[in-house]
Amino acid sequence: MVSAGSENPTFVATDTFKYMPKGVVKEGKEDLKLNYPALLRTESYINGKWVKAKSGKTQKVINKATLQEIAQVPAQNKDDTEAAIDAAHDAFQGWAKRTPKERHDLLYKLYHKINEHADDLAHIIVAENGKALQDAAGEVEYSNSFVEWFAEEAVRAYGKTVPAPDPKVRNVVIKQPIGVAGLLAPWNFPLAMITRKLCPALAAGCTGVVKAPCEAPLSALALAQLIDEVGFPKGVVNILVSERGQDEQEMGKTLCESPKIRAVSFTGSTRVGKILAQQSASTLKKLSLELGGNAPFIVFDDADLDLAVSNLVQCKFRCTGETCISANRIYIADAIYDEFSKKLAEQVGQFKVGNGMDKGVTMGPLNNEAGKKKIEEHVKKVKDAGGKIVLGGNAGEGLFFEPTIAQAPDAKQLPTDEEETFGPLAVLYRFKDEADVIKRANDVSVGLGGYFFSQDVGRCFRVGEALEVGMVGINTGMISQYIIPFGGVKESGFGREGGPTGIDEFLEEKTLVFSGL
Incomplete structure (x- = not known):
């Protein structure tokens, strides 16, 4: 039989395997009792600054077990998205010129920061997402594995030489960052799905605009706090928070249609993935779509x-x-x-x-x-x-x-x-x-x-x-x-995240042909 949790809400198991929560709390604001309270951010992160929505709108984040308010965060729209895109675009050239070793070092600092605050991050995930603590702790570890992996891949984005049929010609293929990446993350893994997208982009030399999920945005903002503490240059990472509805749709459309965004990575439903693909067609963006399964x-x-x-x-x-x-x-x-x-x-x-x-x-x-x-x-x-x-x-x-x-x-x-x-x-x-x-x-x-x-x-x-x-x-x-x-495959999308090829979603190959040798 299912046994009961001892605190709010609790359940009573019966012979019909039916349990009912008792004493569900909906009033007042919940204290997550974090060891490092600075991780609970209530503003978005644009161009190295903590900002409110330009419209002034906010939205509540609710503990999915107790239905109690945890915090209020911005409810941003197209205007905020454009500001983040501009910041990432301005920061791109400087970040792309950083050596792979410099990008590696900053990502490794982030890896150690996440390890340092793993317990708090897991508690935030439990509250805003609903999953059990053991699952949340596993997510934090999984999230950080991408930080570590792509820190190491930053210095291994190798080019190649290709023998030419003409003895006077030398062919060299190099890899360069594609540009600003728009990253749209889901709520079911509110930390891991961001690090799986953001870290290969950063390792490649791209800057990023992250649209955090409105259902679970606090993990993304906590990550932004650690990114800020590590010392990433302003504008390299920008994290927005949407509200479910028209504003969220406009944010996604803005990321897809902006000529300053050169790659879009999305995890979510097949239906929405098709919409984003259509919206990205006008600028022929590079897309990575991880869509629904069965x-x-x-x-x-x-x-x-x-x-x-x-x-x-x-x-x-x-x-x-x-x-x-x-x-x-x-x-x-x-x-x-x-x-x-x-x-x-x-x-x-x-x-x-x-x-x-x-x-x-x-x-x-x-x-x-x-x-x-x-x-x-x-x-x-x-x-x-x-x-x-x-x-x-x-x-x-x-x-x-x-x-x-x-x-x-x-x-x-x-x-x-x-x-x-x-x-x-x-x-x-x-x-x-x-x-x-x-x-x-x-x-x-x-x-x-x-x-x-x-x-x-x-x-x-x-x-x-x-x-x-x-x-x-x-x-x-x-x-x-x-x-x-x-x-x-099929309508589950295309592109790959993680592994040796994950960084390639944010790189372009350029061929240099030397003649007259």
């Missing part, structure tokens, strides 16, 4: 069942299921289906759900009301189609939802067939053979991540090569690493 998770009948179950728990339910590479369509071989369902329910039934800061909590609330409604709709449609809810299925108060396991009915259309739930709902499908499950796994318009479990070496190669995704986990549900490329 990850298949396949367990063949020769798999190590316990290994598959434990990895599915991590892959599906970490960070409350709000990750772009979460397992979404879970295909279980018919011969092991019932046993797998039972083992999965036993493990998920041990979750402790509540405020992510409470001791022992393994899953927190969702980030927003729209996400909660989407899960409710998916659960209802599974039930209406004749599916069986094995565990959970109920909404709590506020932004909480039970971790839920459902068995899909045969040959019925479900919302998870074509749409990622982005929450703690695991829908289990039956399959009979390899060819059928590969066909079903690939029968979607997106292709970000995919997973399968088998002990047959030949099958591992066949299925790994056949899945139409950018990343495949084989006998693992955890694939994200700073050292390998992250990205998808």
